[in-house]
Amino acid sequence: MKIELEKISEHVGDTGDFIKLNVDKCVGCGNCALVCVMNLWLMRGGKAQLKDDYTQKCLECAACYSVCDVGAIDFSYPAGGTGVVFLKG
Template sequence: MKYLKNVTTLKLDRDKCIGCGMCMTVCPHAVFVLREKKADITDRDACMECGACAGNCPADAIAVEAGVGCATAFIVGAITGTEPTCDCAKGSKSRC
């Protein structure tokens, strides 16, 4: 299943990349591959901006405006004037 095209804020600086492969490990949508000993984005539109890659990149080579892709969170955030968070849907993603 694919979501909207050309919306992700994901950016990879290949010059900084040290090729450790951590982004490939943590990405839940296989956005990254290793090409010539450095990470490369292979499936940009699969990115859900969870921020796992950026937070776990030891070379600080990845940037993304991470957040929750949740309409309810945006609505609640707009009404209460707070940051959109997952508060409303506690158990929704949990499974074995």
């Protein structure tokens, strides 16, 4: 069964940046890419890279931040009243 995740999630407002990668700290382990349900992390040249449009797709679970053993990912939630909305959560 093919489920297109982007079609079944809703996002509102201008979130601002809420995930930041410290490239110097990143060791390229790929943990963030492995656990991101929405596939928002790519591995490029031995480093993680966050997709440009992540603010409109992220489900705000903070898995990437939680699996980053070297603390290279800074996660804070989007601005109040913006970001993912769960209508049937």
